[in-house]
């Protein structure tokens with residue numbers, strides 16, 4: 001290869017230099033130290049650890065306090081018992097699950113998982129909390145920072161399914177969580193959200209101005225299905241399809257240049273082509289999960305190679321040179337990103 005200069009895939013994100021814009025997203029692929037080691041060896045720029053859930057934090061706080069000798073007046077104590085009781089009804093399934101798995105020292109294990117992961121790999125390690133409220137668990141964010149995480153991703157997915165809750169009530173949850181967590185930590189905080197907002201562009205823009213360091217667009221919910229033989233509800237399509245990147249492309253293109261923080265694309269990125277498109281739309285980085293379940297961790301190297309060789313063909317030396325070139329603001333045909341119906345096709349006129 002002597003003499004041929006390879007494209008520079010490095011990017012700046014969360015105040016750090018990442019060697020690639022491809023990040024391994026939070027999943028079972030980053031759930032143990034040995035998996036984290038394998039994931040880090042794939043060529044990814046960073047990885048997000050499997051999430052710990054807010055319910056797990058609240059469920060074990062008493063044990064954690066006892067084990068760590070935390071004082072009685074520690075904020076962890078405040079209201080958490082009554083909260084558990086109150087929410088038991090609201091999220092019955094989650095609590096029944098947790099009762100079965102209660103007191104497994106999940107919190108202490110998650111902290112040592114972060115510590116060990118940090119010691120074992122040389123790429124940034126982003127911890128992750130899956131949460132749906134700002135209810136007293138946020139003190140645990142500080143423990144995550146103390147354990148050595150380079151950053152913290154908050155996975156907040158409030159399905160607006162409650163017929164009695166207004167859009168403002170649902171949206172406030174996101175702002176409350178960001179405010180509570182940012183008071184606890186000085187490491188970068190990112191927010192991974194779904195796309196069920198009544199005024200998506202407005203809410204995302206406002207969230208981007210809360211001081212967070214990145215927005216991951218979007219998390220992907222499990223899809224419910226009905227088994228017509230057993231008449232049971234179950235989850236289907238656990239992994240994304242490669243066509244799903246297109247909805248993310250729309251929103252990254254629309255919001256790029258208008259967001260107060262970096263945007264990271266997630267869902268449906270299975271190959272170099274979709275990764276390049278998302279960066280052209282304005283993404284700072286892309287997260288990949290399903291493609292790795294489908295085709296193995298080698299997919300990361302193939303995405304890196306694909307981006308590098310495309311850059312070579314186009315004459316780009318750095319990722320910054322082409323990021324956002326095709327965002328709506330920079331597009332020669334900006335209306336394309338907002339087009340949702342085709343009159344020609346829908347009215348039958350060919």
Ligand SMILES: Cc1cc2nc3c(=O)[nH]c(=O)nc-3n(C[C@H](O)[C@H](O)[C@H](O)COP(=O)(O)O)c2cc1C
Nearest residue numbers: 025026027028050051155220240267268288289290
């Ligand atoms: C098996 C599995 C486990 C996952 N676990 C988590 C998790 O713990 N925390 C989280 O934020 N996202 C989790 N996700 C969601 C992924 O991080 C990602 O947002 C989603 O799969 C869409 O990206 P993809 O199309 O690249 O798969 C999980 C996804 C899968 C398939």
